[in-house]
Structure formats: structure tokens, C-alpha cells
Amino acid sequence: MTRTPRSPSLVAAVGLVALALAGCASATPAATTPSPSATVAALDGDITVFAAASLKTTFTDLAESFESENPGTTVALNFAGSSDLVTQIVEGAPADVFASADTKNMTKLTDAALAESDPVDFATNVLEIAVPPGNPAGITDFASLAGPDVKLVVCAPEVPCGSATAAVATAAGITLTPVSEESSVTDVLGKVTSGEADAGLVYVTDVTAAGDAVEGLEFDESAEAVNTYPIVALQDSASADVAQAFVDYVAGRAGQDVLRAAGFGAP
Amino acid sequence: MRPSPTSYSGVPRWVLAIAAIGAAFVLLPLLAMVLRVNWAEFVPLISSESSVAALLLSLRTSLAATALCVIFGVPMALVLARTDFWGQKVLRSLVLLPLVLPPVVGGIALLYTFGRRGLLGQTFELLGIEIAFSTTAVVIAQTFVALPFLVLSLEGALRTVGSRYEAVGATLGASPTTVLRRITLPLVLPAVLSGAVLSFARALGEFGATLTFAGSLQGTTRTLPLEIYLQRETDPDTAVALSLVLVVVAIVIVSLAHRTGVPSRRRTRVLS
Numbered sequence: 001m002t003r004t005p006r007s008p009s010l011v012a013a014v015g016l017v018a019l020a021l022a023g024c025a026s027a028t029p030a031a032t033t034p035s036p037s038a039t040v041a042a043l044d045g046d047i048t049v050f051a052a053a054s055l056k057t058t059f060t061d062l063a064e065s066f067e068s069e070n071p072g073t074t075v076a077l078n079f080a081g082s083s084d085l086v087t088q089i090v091e092g093a094p095a096d097v098f099a100s101a102d103t104k105n106m107t108k109l110t111d112a113a114l115a116e117s118d119p120v121d122f123a124t125n126v127l128e129i130a131v132p133p134g135n136p137a138g139i140t141d142f143a144s145l146a147g148p149d150v151k152l153v154v155c156a157p158e159v160p161c162g163s164a165t166a167a168v169a170t171a172a173g174i175t176l177t178p179v180s181e182e183s184s185v186t187d188v189l190g191k192v193t194s195g196e197a198d199a200g201l202v203y204v205t206d207v208t209a210a211g212d213a214v215e216g217l218e219f220d221e222s223a224e225a226v227n228t229y230p231i232v233a234l235q236d237s238a239s240a241d242v243a244q245a246f247v248d249y250v251a252g253r254a255g256q257d258v259l260r261a262a263g264f265g266a267p
Numbered sequence: 268m269r270p271s272p273t274s275y276s277g278v279p280r281w282v283l284a285i286a287a288i289g290a291a292f293v294l295l296p297l298l299a300m301v302l303r304v305n306w307a308e309f310v311p312l313i314s315s316e317s318s319v320a321a322l323l324l325s326l327r328t329s330l331a332a333t334a335l336c337v338i339f340g341v342p343m344a345l346v347l348a349r350t351d352f353w354g355q356k357v358l359r360s361l362v363l364l365p366l367v368l369p370p371v372v373g374g375i376a377l378l379y380t381f382g383r384r385g386l387l388g389q390t391f392e393l394l395g396i397e398i399a400f401s402t403t404a405v406v407i408a409q410t411f412v413a414l415p416f417l418v419l420s421l422e423g424a425l426r427t428v429g430s431r432y433e434a435v436g437a438t439l440g441a442s443p444t445t446v447l448r449r450i451t452l453p454l455v456l457p458a459v460l461s462g463a464v465l466s467f468a469r470a471l472g473e474f475g476a477t478l479t480f481a482g483s484l485q486g487t488t489r490t491l492p493l494e495i496y497l498q499r500e501t502d503p504d505t506a507v508a509l510s511l512v513l514v515v516v517a518i519v520i521v522s523l524a525h526r527t528g529v530p531s532r533r534r535t536r537v538l539s
Contacts, residue, residue, distance in 0.1 A: 081500070083499075083500045083501075087503075151399070151400065153400075153482065156483065156497050156500075158497050158498070158500045158501045158502075159497075159500050178484070179399075179400040179482065179484060180400050180482030180483050180484050180488065181483055181484055181485075181489075182478075182482065182483055183478075183483060183493070183496055183497045183500065187478065187479075187483075190479070191482065194378055194382060194384070195382070195383055195384040196378065196382055196383055196384075196399045196400070196482075197400075
């Protein structure tokens with residue numbers, strides 16, 4: 001990991017200089033303390049965070065606690081599919097931080113030279129089988145998803161959760177015959193909670209967030225496709241110090257506690 | 268006033284200016300999209316297996332939905348235009364509701380009606396009809412959102428035409444069905460056609476209700492708008508190329524509707 005923390009005590013005076021040095025940020029002296037929350041008292045500014053839809057609950061919590069720890073800051077949040085967000089940013093949307101649900105979309109951003117530094121991996125997520133309460137189709141494991149009468153809904157291979165599904169199925173040597181290939185994991189979950197589908201493949205965190213609306217079944221093959229979530233501050237940020245502080249906050253202790261409670265794995 | 272209808276437009280210049288801004292607002296995004304089309308790859312992009320499957324499914328389902336709109340919409344428009352009963356105004360606004368409803372809300376409502384756990388879902392399941400994740404679900408969603416277009420345009424035409432000719436026919440001894448067949452329907456046929464074309468266009472563009480209610484599977488439920496939405500994730504070039512196909516189809520349809528709509532007005536004027 002090549003995180004490049006900037007000394008927050010310098011920010012007000014040399015904010016512009018730091019911005020100009022962004023290209024060679026490694027020259028900036030490392031912060032004296034690894035915990036950013038200990039020294040962020042001087043932070044002041046508004047940032048907009050573009051985050052993957054699956055981060056909605058956790059990032060809403062984290063933004064609130066970040067704001068209350070740093071009274072001079074406000075964090076606006078925008079949630080959507082990672083590829084939507086990266087398209088918007090590349091087209092010029094005013095974002096200060098980008099948190100992606102996969103490395104592929106983060107690469108699009110770094111390829112466009114819009115990242116302030118190297119992205120930091122802050123969470124992982126794996127697939128889980130979601131079934132309606134009571135498990136009407138009697139799903140027991142991954143192999144039983146291929147049963148002839150099982151109405152299975154998955155993500156389309158074009159989206160991250162769908163490529164994870166394909167990887168898991170290949171590794172398990174099972175051919176899935178879904179009745180629908182949705183374009184987002186929320187659509188898959190919706191089909192399961194409404195009882196239209198007998199089973200769906202979603203992320204562990206989606207099952208946690210859905211509460212009693214679905215039951216989750218873990219399966220061993222899920223380890224074949226671990227999704228990594230990277231986060232990064234963006235180059236054109238007007239509040240670069242706040243943006244970097246938020247990134248550090250998410251990757252730091254407080255962020256990790258919240259993410260772990262929601263079902264995310266350690267990076 | 269000078270009787271020169273060609274030189275006097277009757278529209279103040281400032282109105283023209285605002286209208287031009289409004290037109291630019293509609294046309295610029297279309298232009299921006301056309302500029303993004305990868306013309307070198309255009310034909311291969313739109314002729315891929317998934318694109319063709321989506322286009323054919325869209326055309327097939329939209330035609331079926333249009334037929335259903337005519338079958339149910341014409342009687343509905345007749346009842347709304349020619350009868351008078353308590354609660355009619357409320358009923359009319361409710362029937363036209365899908366016009367203003369966000370499609371995703373329509374999808375949720377359909378799910379609670381025809382879904383497996385819906386109001387009618389169990390009845391259909393007993394009859395051995397499975398609607399969830401089938402092409403039938405797509406047609407239902409499209410009919411739901413397109414029906415008001417036919418009802419609205421036909422009801423308006425029926426009111427404009429008036430019922431004098433029908434009354435004359437009836438006094439001459441024609442049965443209500445004969446009046447409907449020989450007088451009313453021929454009078455409003457252009458409105459039925461233009462209403463049907465509009466319904467077809469709306470069905471073709473249907474996205475939200477289909478996504479919520481029918482799912483998305485190539486060749487079964489993934490219509491062109493759903494395919495565009497999905498391709499955008501990985502292959503923006505395909506998404507843009509398919510969008511352009513949809514725009515062209517829509518333009519053809521709108522011009523068709525306009526052409527069939529014009530005679531209806533002229534004829535109405537002659538008759539009244």
C-alpha cells in the first residue's frame with residue numbers, strides 16, 4: 001500500500017502548494033501520527049464523496065461521525081453504481097473522493113489521471129445466497145441453485161457482482177440457469193425480497209442490510225471471488241485536505257469498525 | 268387587419284427566442300449523443316447477437332402491447348366519452364394515472380398484482396400461468412404504461428367529433444353496435460391509429476416497470492432499453508449505438524403519428 005498522508009497542520013497555509021505538489025506527493029513529509037482523527041481539528045471545508053451503492057449505510061454513518069469530529073467540514077454523499085460514478089467523474093462531475101466497489105472501475109479513474117494518489121483498499125465483500133424468509137425452494141448450498149425448478153436471479157456478467165457470480169460458478173464447476181440477469185445487486189435483492197425469485201446471489205453486506213426481508217446462506221465457493229473496495233481522493237478537489245482526511249478516516253480504525261459491523265471483510 | 272396569413276406570424280420575437288432555447292434544450296442532448304457514436308464500429312455494434320435479440324424482443328412485445336391497448340383502450344375511451352355516470356371524473360384520472368406515475372412505481376404495483384405473491388399471482392399459478400420473469404410480464408408492463416396514451420387521444424377525438432351523427436343513425440333505426448361500427452369508429456379511425464402509434468412508441472421505450480417487474484434475460488425479458496442500460500456498464504459504444512437506433516425508431520414513429528393525426532383534425536373540421 002502506498003498511502004501518502006499529508007500533514008494536516010500545514011494545510012491551511014500550504015494547501016495550494018500541496019495541491020501543486022500532488023504529482024510528487026511522496027515528497028511531503030509523513031504525518032507525525034498515523035491516526036488522522038487525532039490531528040484533524042484544523043480541517044475546514046466541504047467535500048462530495050461519490051461512493052458505490054453498496055456503501056450507502058456505512059458511508060452515511062461515517063460521514064456523520066466524520067462531520068461531528070470535524071465541525072468545520074461537511075460531507076455530501078452521492079451513491080450509485082461504481083461504473084456510473086466513474087463515468088460521471090470522468091465527464092467532470094464535482095467529486096472530491098471516490099469509493100469504488102471494485103478495482104476495475106477504480107482503474108478507469110486512475111487511468112484518466114484523476115486520482116490524487118494511489119487508491120487505498122479499505123474493504124472486501126463476498127457473495128452470499130439470499131433466499132426469501134422460510135426458504136420456500138429449500139436451497140441448501142451453491143450446487144442446489146442449479147436445481148431445475150429453482151427461480152434463480154443473478155447479476156448480469158457485465159456488472160461486478162455478475163462477474164463474481166460467473167467466477168464462483170466456474171470454480172464450483174456448476175452451470176447456473178438464472179431466470180433473470182439484473183444490472184444491479186439491488187435489483188437482484190428486490191426480486192428475492194418480493195418473493196418473485198427463489199434465490200439470488202448478492203453480497204454478504206446486502207443480506208445484512210436487508211435484515212429480516214431475506215435469509216442468507218454462506219457458501220464455501222464464495223472465496224473464489226472476493227471483491228475489493230478501493231478509495232481515493234481526487235486531484236481537482238477544492239478541499240484536498242478534507243478529502244484525504246476522509247479517505248484516511250474510512251481506512252482507519254473508526255471506518256473499519258463500521259464497515260466490519262455491516263459485514264464487509266478486511267482488505 | 269391585413270389578410271396576409273403568410274407574412275404575419277402573430278408570434279412576438281421574444282417568444283421565438285425563448286422557443287429557440289427550449290428547442291435547443293431538447294435537440295442538443297440528441298446531437299451530443301450522435302457526436303459520440305463510434306461510426307466505424309456502428310454496424311457490428313448494433314448487429315451483435317444480444318443487440319439483435321433485444322431489438323426483436325422490443326418490437327415483438329411492443330406490437331403485442333399495442334394490440335392490447337387497442338382492444339381495451341377503444342372501449343374505455345368510448346365509455347369515458349359517451350356515457351355519464353357517478354364517479355366518472357375520478358375514474359378517468361385514475362385510468363390515466365400510469366401517464367404520470369414514475370414507471371418504477373408502476374412496476375411495483377404490477378408486482379403486487381401479478382407477482383407470485385401478488386393479488387392475482389396465486390390465481391394465475393393455479394391456472395398454470397407463470398408471469399414472473401416471462402415475456403408476458405414485459406407485455407403487461409408495456410400495456411400498463413401505454414394504455415393511457417390511446418385512451419386519452421381517442422377520448423379527445425370522440426368528444427371533438429360529437430355524437431350528432433350517431434344520434435341520427437340511431438333515430439333511423441340502427442342498433443348501438445351498428446352505430447359504433449358504421450359511424451363512430453370510421454369517424455375516429457385516424458385517432459385510433461395515431462393513438463396506437465403513440466402507445467407503440469411508449470411501449471418501445473418502457474424501462475422502469477419492465478426492470479422492476481419482469482427482470483432481464485436475453486431473448487426473454489431484456490428489451491432494448493434494458494440492453495442499453497446494461498451495456499453502458501462495460502461497453503458505452505454499444506450503448507450509444509443502440510440508443511441511436513432507438514432514437515431513429517422513435518422519430519419514425521412520431522412522424523407516422525403526426526401524419527395519421529392530421530387527417531383526423533381536418534376531417535373533424537369538415538364534419539362539424
